[in-house]
């Protein structure tokens with residue numbers, strides 16, 4: 630099956646600094662994918678490259694097999710909600726739905742947008758600039774869903790929502806995309822939320838992809854090992870140690886496996902997706918910024 634989104638050694642630079650570097654990944658159709666990484670990791674940069682708002686400085690990005698920067702037609706199949714959900718603030722929600730219908734004549738689901746906003750109790754006749762941040766996020770999502778996109782890209786869609794609204798938002802998002810058979814890529818810092826709804830993962834840290842693949846494969850391919858203090862030598866069944874912590878006598882390792890770990894010296898435990906992601910995020914930690922700030926690391 631052709632990937633919906635595919636990048637090959639994709640890079641974007643601002644001045645001398647790479648915001649995204651050597652990014653190679655693919656997103657198969659029908660997935661709900663989480664794009665995870667700390668502040669400044671390159672998540673928004675990747676999403677902007679994916680929808681042709683930025684031009685790559687290295688490598689390639691393909692959306693349904695086409696370059697989104699050079700072939701804007703491909704964007705008819707894409708819904709994108711940028712961070713902070715930019716909307717025309719003087720327009721009411723009802724006016725935005727009407728405008729959406731005019732701009733997307735071929736495939737606009739007017740009823741979907743209106744039903745959704747009515748259900749959420751969003752006032753139709755108030756300028757969206759006077760709605761709360763969470764209500765604005767809901768308006769932006771309703772507009773993106775009404776486009777019936779084959780791919781929906783959401784940059785931190787739940788950041789402004791309260792916990793209950795967040796849960797409802799993610800549940801209704803899953804319902805809507807399951808009905809439509811769309812693919813979703815959403816960035817977020819809220820790992821527990823993502824674990825519940827996503828079946829595909831992309832972890833970015835310091836401008837690079839640290840981990841990507843189906844959640845079930847990632848879960849099957851990582852384990853926590855607890856055993857005698859580890860000197861860094863090979864352990865049967867372990868492809869890589871992602872993170873290690875030690876006491877005088879004991880080591881706790883989060884490892885990527887390439888087979889069963891049968892050495893009886895090690896107690897082998899399953900590891901949550903959240904802990905796996907955190908281990909990969911810690912892997913890229915850098916002390917360069919201490920130097921830049923002129924303080925000791």
Ligand SMILES: Nc1ncnc2c1ncn2[C@@H]1O[C@H](COP(=O)(O)OP(=O)(O)OP(=O)(O)O)[C@@H](O)[C@H]1O
Pocket residue numbers: 643647648649666667668669670671672673674675712
């Ligand atoms: N317009 C810009 N000019 C210069 N540098 C930029 C610009 N936009 C982003 N950057 C830099 O690129 C890097 C990646 O930024 P990006 O916004 O993609 O990160 P992010 O993962 O989305 O972060 P956050 O979680 O904080 O939204 C950061 O170091 C940022 O400072």
